[in-house]
C-alpha cells in the first residue's frame with residue numbers, strides 16, 4: 350500500500366497523462382461560451398454608454414432621449430395649427446402645447462446645465478430621469494451578468510461538479526450491439542454512473558454497462574479508488590462513436606484510448622468462445638497502462654506494462670485486493686495470457 354502511494358506522486362510524468370483526451374473539453378467549451386455571451390453583452394452596454402457620453406447631454410445636439418419626443422410633439426402641434434380651431438381640438442392643442450412647453454423647458458434646463466459630456470458621473474447626476482435610468486442600466490446589468498456567468502461556470506472536477514466523460518441514454522449505451530446477443534443477456538445489463546479520480550487529478554463522471562448482479566461490487570471498488578485517489582483515465586461505454594469500427598463496437602479502439610469498459614458481446618481475444626465481457630461480468634480498467642500480453646503479442650498495440658506507473662495494477666494494489674476480496678478473478682494472476690486490465694466474476698453455473 351505504501352509503495353503504491355509513493356508511486357501516485359510520480360504520475361504527473363507517467364505516459365498515461367500523454368494519451369489522447371477522449372472528451373475532456375465539453376464542459377470547458379460550454380463554460381467559455383457562457384463567458385463569451387457575458388462579454389458580448391458587456392461590450393454592447395459599454396458601447397451604449399460611450400455613445401451616450403458623447404451625445405447624451407451635449408448642449409449642441411440636445412438630449413438623445415428627449416430630442417425625438419420634442420420633434421414628435423412639435424410636428425403634431427404644427428399639424429393641428431393648420432386645421433380648424435374647433436372647440437374640441439382647441440383643448441387638445443392647448444394640452445399638447447403645454448406638453449411641448451414642458452418638454453421644451455426640460456430641454457432648456459438640460460442645455461443650461463454646465464455638464465461636461467465626457468463625465469459619466471456628472472451626466473447621471475444632472476441628466477433627465479430617463480437618462481439617469483438608462484445610464485445606470487449598464488452598471489446594474491454588468492453586475493447581474495457577472496453574477497450569472499459565475500453561477501453558470503462552477504469549478505469543475507470536484508465531487509459536486511465532476512467533469513463529465515459520459516452521459517449516454519440507455520438507448521445510446523446499447524446502440525450498435527451485436528444482433529446475435531441473446532435477449533436474456535441484454536436484459537440483465539445495467540447502465541450505471543460512476544465518479545472517479547482521473548489522471549488530471551480531477552474528479553470525473555462516466556458510465557459503465559455491467560450485469561445487474563455486479564452493480565454493488567463495482568460501486569464498492571470505484572468508491573475505494575476515489576478515496577485512495579487511484580487514477581482511472583475514463584469510463585465510457587464501448588458503444589461510444591469513438592470506439593466504433595465499421596459501426597461495430599471495437600475493443601481495440603477502446604483499449605488504445607486507455608478507456609475502462611465492461612459489457613461487450615464478443616468472443617475472448619483470439620476467439621473460440623464468448624468472453625465474460627459478453628455477459629457483462631468482466632471489466633477492463635486503464636487498458637493502455639495494463640495491457641493483454643500473450644507471448645510477443647501485446648494489446649493494445651504500443652502499450653507497455655510498467656508497474657512503476659501510477660494507474661497500473663500490481664498484486665499489492667488496493668483495487669486488485671478489493672476485487673479479489675469480492676470474489677473476482679484478476680487476469681494479472683494468470684500465467685498465460687497475462688491480462689493486467691481484466692477482472693471478471695463469471696456467473697455461477
Ligand SMILES: [Zn+2]
Pocket residue numbers: 626631632633690691692
Ligand atoms: Zn477484459
